[in-house]
Every structure is written in C-alpha cells, then in structure tokens.
Amino acid sequence: MxxxxxxxxxxxxxxxxxxxxxxxxxxxxxxxxxxxxxxxxxxxxxxxxxxxxxxxxxxxxxxxxxxxxxxxxxxxxxxxxxxxxxxxxxxxxxxxxxxxxxxxxxxxxxxxxxxxxxxxxxxxxxxxxxxxxxxxxxxxxxxxxxxxxxxxxxxxxxxxxxxxxxxxxxxxxxxxxxxxxxxxxxxxxxxxxxxxxxxxxRLYRNQIWANYSANGEQFSAKIVGVTTEGKLEMELENGDLIVFGLKEVVFQ
Incomplete structure (x- = not known):
C-alpha cells in the first residue's frame, strides 16, 4: 500500500x-x-x-x-x-x-x-x-x-x-x-x-548525426535543440534548420 x-x-x-x-x-x-x-x-x-x-x-x-x-x-x-x-x-x-x-x-x-x-x-x-x-x-x-x-x-x-x-x-x-x-x-x-x-x-541524439524519416522520406540530420513549445529543432546536412512537432518525424 x-x-x-x-x-x-x-x-x-x-x-x-x-x-x-x-x-x-x-x-x-x-x-x-x-x-x-x-x-x-x-x-x-x-x-x-x-x-x-x-x-x-x-x-x-x-x-x-x-x-x-x-x-x-x-x-x-x-x-x-x-x-x-x-x-x-x-x-x-x-x-x-x-x-x-x-x-x-x-x-x-x-x-x-x-x-x-x-x-x-x-x-x-x-x-x-x-x-x-x-x-x-x-x-x-x-x-x-x-x-x-x-x-x-x-x-x-x-x-x-x-x-x-x-x-x-x-x-x-x-x-x-x-x-x-x-x-x-x-x-x-x-x-x-x-x-x-x-x-x-541528456537528450538522446542531441548534436549527433543520425537517420530520420518524415513524410515518407528518409534524411540525415542532427538534433540541435527544442523550442519553447516543445518542437524538435534539427539541422540538415546542407545547413538548413527544420522544426518538427509530435508525430511529424520518426527516429530510424
């Protein structure tokens, strides 16, 4: 109890x-x-x-x-x-x-x-x-x-x-x-x-290059932060920054 x-x-x-x-x-x-x-x-x-x-x-x-x-x-x-x-x-x-x-x-x-x-x-x-x-x-x-x-x-x-x-x-x-x-x-x-x-x-894969998928396409990126609203900030290999919400990105 x-x-x-x-x-x-x-x-x-x-x-x-x-x-x-x-x-x-x-x-x-x-x-x-x-x-x-x-x-x-x-x-x-x-x-x-x-x-x-x-x-x-x-x-x-x-x-x-x-x-x-x-x-x-x-x-x-x-x-x-x-x-x-x-x-x-x-x-x-x-x-x-x-x-x-x-x-x-x-x-x-x-x-x-x-x-x-x-x-x-x-x-x-x-x-x-x-x-x-x-x-x-x-x-x-x-x-x-x-x-x-x-x-x-x-x-x-x-x-x-x-x-x-x-x-x-x-x-x-x-x-x-x-x-x-x-x-x-x-x-x-x-x-x-x-x-x-x-x-x-202590965030998994933070600042580490890894594979992900979004909208049916695979890509390589590294996590660089999270927004105040909790969206995941990622950097692509070409230097572009992208932001994902829940259900929008899959860890490979």
Missing part, C-alpha cells in the same frame, strides 16, 4: 491507491473534475490495464512489477505557450533519480526514458486542462518499468532487466515523488535556463 508521504512539502500528501485501473491519468482527471483531488494529489495503480502513451499508444505494464502513477499539478504561474518546460522538469527529475541505477539513461524527445543499447524503460504523458487562456491543471502520467523482465514490445527494458537487481517499489516511489517535487519547485523559481540546459545535455 502506498501511503501519504511525510518527507515532501505538498506532493503526495493526498495519495489515491488503486489495486487496478484503466488509466491513472483518466482516474486523476475524474477526481479533479469532481473536486476529490487538487494540486499535489497522486493516483497510483498496482495494475494499469489501459495506460496511455504518446501518439495514442498503449502503455502495457505487468501487475505489481512497475510504477504507474499520475500527479495533479496547477502550474498557473506559466503561460500556456511555455508548457513544455513542465515536460522538461518532470523528465529531468525522473532521470536524475534513476541514473543512480542506470548511469547511461537518456531522454528521447519528447519524454521517453531510454537506455541506449537496451531500450525504453518509461515515459511521461502530460494532459493539460485550460479555461480560455488560463491554465487550470496538469495531470502528469508516469510509467516506469522497474521489476518486469518480460515484454511484448521488442524495444522495452526495465531497471531489473538491465541491472539484475530487484527494486523496492514503495521506496523508489517515495524517492521519486521527492525528486519530482524538487524539480517542480525549481520550475516555480524560474530556473528555466538550467532546466532546458539539463534536458538538452
């Missing part, structure tokens, strides 16, 4: 634990809309049956083996156009903690967590709700493969599959929530340049 956390300021003071659910993001959204959850609330599920990933993908997780949870935040101190900074802060926080177990862990744009040579161990899906131009709340869904060692997807990996060590999920959850809170506080303090610099420093 995941309990209310004593070592945080606001995150994890309200924990909703579910033995099974379709999606922690959907559950958290429903709790917010019905007034049962506010900023800092956490929904965590032992077995998520229809977890959501980027690009409409399904995040599959074995019961009791991994961490699947969602945070409720209210980042109304940010402009809607700046929302990718929340993405970067969350991705940085997860990587900071897990790099103790996986030193070569990187973030693959926009927010997948991968270990090159092994595969994807997790991801983040942030669903925002706005009222006009005002930010109401953000539900931050996080799925991490921790102790699962068998996967249907060929590109999936886990902490245990890579390190051979069994991880205490409740202790890791406590440490991770603490790290995420620190990252969010850093964002609130306006340390955005540091957040972006750290994100780019």
């Amino acid at each position: 995941y309990k209310i956390l004593a070592n945080t300021i606001f995150l994890g003071k309200d924990v909703h634990f579910l033995p099974e659910c379709h999606s922690t993001n959907d559950t958290a959204l429903n709790l917010v809309r019905t007034g049962q959850a506010g900023e800092g609330s956490v929904v965590i599920c032992n077995h998520q049956t229809q977890g959501k990933g980027q690009r409409g993908n399904v995040w599959s997780s074995q019961a009791g083996m991994n961490l699947t949870f969602s945070l409720v935040l209210r980042p109304d101190f940010m402009d809607i156009s700046e929302q990718f900074f929340l993405n970067m802060a969350v991705s940085n926080s997860i990587r900071q903690l897990l790099q103790d177990y996986l030193p070569t862990l990187q973030v693959k744009w926009p927010n997948d967590l991968i270990v090159p040579g092994y595969g994807k161990i997790g991801g983040v899906l942030i669903e925002n709700t706005f009222s006009g131009k005002e930010w109401e709340f953000a539900v931050v869904g996080i799925g991490l493969n921790i102790n699962q060692v068998a996967f249907e997807a060929g590109n999936a990996a886990s902490v245990k599959a890579i390190t051979g060590s069994e991880i205490n999920l409740q202790e890791l959850f406590r440490l991770l929530i603490t790290q995420l809170e620190q990252g969010y506080i850093q964002l609130k303090k306006g340390r955005w340049k540091e957040i972006k610099a750290e994100y780019l420093n």
Whole structure:
C-alpha cells in the first residue's frame, strides 16, 4: 500500500491507491473534475490495464512489477505557450533519480526514458486542462518499468532487466515523488535556463548525426535543440534548420 508521504512539502500528501485501473491519468482527471483531488494529489495503480502513451499508444505494464502513477499539478504561474518546460522538469527529475541505477539513461524527445543499447524503460504523458487562456491543471502520467523482465514490445527494458537487481517499489516511489517535487519547485523559481540546459545535455541524439524519416522520406540530420513549445529543432546536412512537432518525424 502506498501511503501519504511525510518527507515532501505538498506532493503526495493526498495519495489515491488503486489495486487496478484503466488509466491513472483518466482516474486523476475524474477526481479533479469532481473536486476529490487538487494540486499535489497522486493516483497510483498496482495494475494499469489501459495506460496511455504518446501518439495514442498503449502503455502495457505487468501487475505489481512497475510504477504507474499520475500527479495533479496547477502550474498557473506559466503561460500556456511555455508548457513544455513542465515536460522538461518532470523528465529531468525522473532521470536524475534513476541514473543512480542506470548511469547511461537518456531522454528521447519528447519524454521517453531510454537506455541506449537496451531500450525504453518509461515515459511521461502530460494532459493539460485550460479555461480560455488560463491554465487550470496538469495531470502528469508516469510509467516506469522497474521489476518486469518480460515484454511484448521488442524495444522495452526495465531497471531489473538491465541491472539484475530487484527494486523496492514503495521506496523508489517515495524517492521519486521527492525528486519530482524538487524539480517542480525549481520550475516555480524560474530556473528555466538550467532546466532546458539539463534536458538538452541528456537528450538522446542531441548534436549527433543520425537517420530520420518524415513524410515518407528518409534524411540525415542532427538534433540541435527544442523550442519553447516543445518542437524538435534539427539541422540538415546542407545547413538548413527544420522544426518538427509530435508525430511529424520518426527516429530510424
């Protein structure tokens, strides 16, 4: 059972634990809309049956083996156009903690967590709700493969599959929530340049020439940055700069 956390300021003071659910993001959204959850609330599920990933993908997780949870935040101190900074802060926080177990862990744009040579161990899906131009709340869904060692997807990996060590999920959850809170506080303090610099420093393929495809055509390019809106900035071999949004470019 995941309990209310004593070592945080606001995150994890309200924990909703579910033995099974379709999606922690959907559950958290429903709790917010019905007034049962506010900023800092956490929904965590032992077995998520229809977890959501980027690009409409399904995040599959074995019961009791991994961490699947969602945070409720209210980042109304940010402009809607700046929302990718929340993405970067969350991705940085997860990587900071897990790099103790996986030193070569990187973030693959926009927010997948991968270990090159092994595969994807997790991801983040942030669903925002706005009222006009005002930010109401953000539900931050996080799925991490921790102790699962068998996967249907060929590109999936886990902490245990890579390190051979069994991880205490409740202790890791406590440490991770603490790290995420620190990252969010850093964002609130306006340390955005540091957040972006750290994100780019551990961004998969940043400043490295590699192959990609877009609109059915293959090309060689290197990642040179991300925009405030979270689009991927790339340089072509002829020196031209191009920008891609979600679903617009495929890593080869």
